[in-house]
Amino acid sequence: MARATRSTYNVSFRRRREGRTDYKKRLALLKFGDRLVARKTSSRIIAQVVSFDAKGDRIISMATSKDIEKAGLPFMKSLPAAYLTGYKAAKEAVKKGVKKAVLDIGRRTPVKASFAFAVLKGAIDGGLDIPHDEVVFDNDRFMGKHIAEYAKSLKELSPEEYKKRFSRYLKKGVAPEELPALVESLKGKL
Numbered sequence: 001m002a003r004a005t006r007s008t009y010n011v012s013f014r015r016r017r018e019g020r021t022d023y024k025k026r027l028a029l030l031k032f033g034d035r036l037v038a039r040k041t042s043s044r045i046i047a048q049v050v051s052f053d054a055k056g057d058r059i060i061s062m063a064t065s066k067d068i069e070k071a072g073l074p075f076m077k078s079l080p081a082a083y084l085t086g087y088k089a090a091k092e093a094v095k096k097g098v099k100k101a102v103l104d105i106g107r108r109t110p111v112k113a114s115f116a117f118a119v120l121k122g123a124i125d126g127g128l129d130i131p132h133d134e135v136v137f138d139n140d141r142f143m144g145k146h147i148a149e150y151a152k153s154l155k156e157l158s159p160e161e162y163k164k165r166f167s168r169y170l171k172k173g174v175a176p177e178e179l180p181a182l183v184e185s186l187k188g189k190l
Helices: 023-032 065-071 079-095 115-125 139-143 145-157 159-165 167-171 176-189
Strands: 035-040 045-051 058-064 102-104
Touching: 023 035, 023 102, 035 079, 035 115, 045 079, 045 115, 058 065, 058 079, 065 079, 065 176, 079 115, 079 139, 079 176, 102 115, 115 139, 139 145, 139 176, 145 159, 145 176, 159 167, 167 176
Parallel strands: 035 102
Antiparallel strands: 035 045, 045 058
């Protein structure tokens, strides 16, 4: 019987063991070129245009929903905030000479009309050329029409509940029924 001279078990990279990076998918994205990275944390949405460098990824432009809140949209984790975040990141990237990118949503499962596709739609409207399928977009939701319709119906049914649900909007002096118009006006400011 032969003796083992070394271990037959290979230890994966740390980020793979932690479930944070799929290296096969990352390599495919890196071969394309620049990436539009869309991430969602517990408190905000982040959009970055990233370029690969041998020393580490280089961020070309970045926008967070915190920037959008400062511009006048009160809620940082909504689909309109994701749309405007992608729009702002794309505008900055286009100013720096980036024309094409590919969407990188990390290890998340792609779901139609989700925040990642709202970021993508915003980036496309911001001037980036990104391969996509129109099926994943729901422009009415990205502009906040669903929120406006719900706010109108809730205001008629229960004014107390309306004030409670939309307190963040009302505190900033924004009528949630006017959200689609606000999103369009903020696009002009970014």
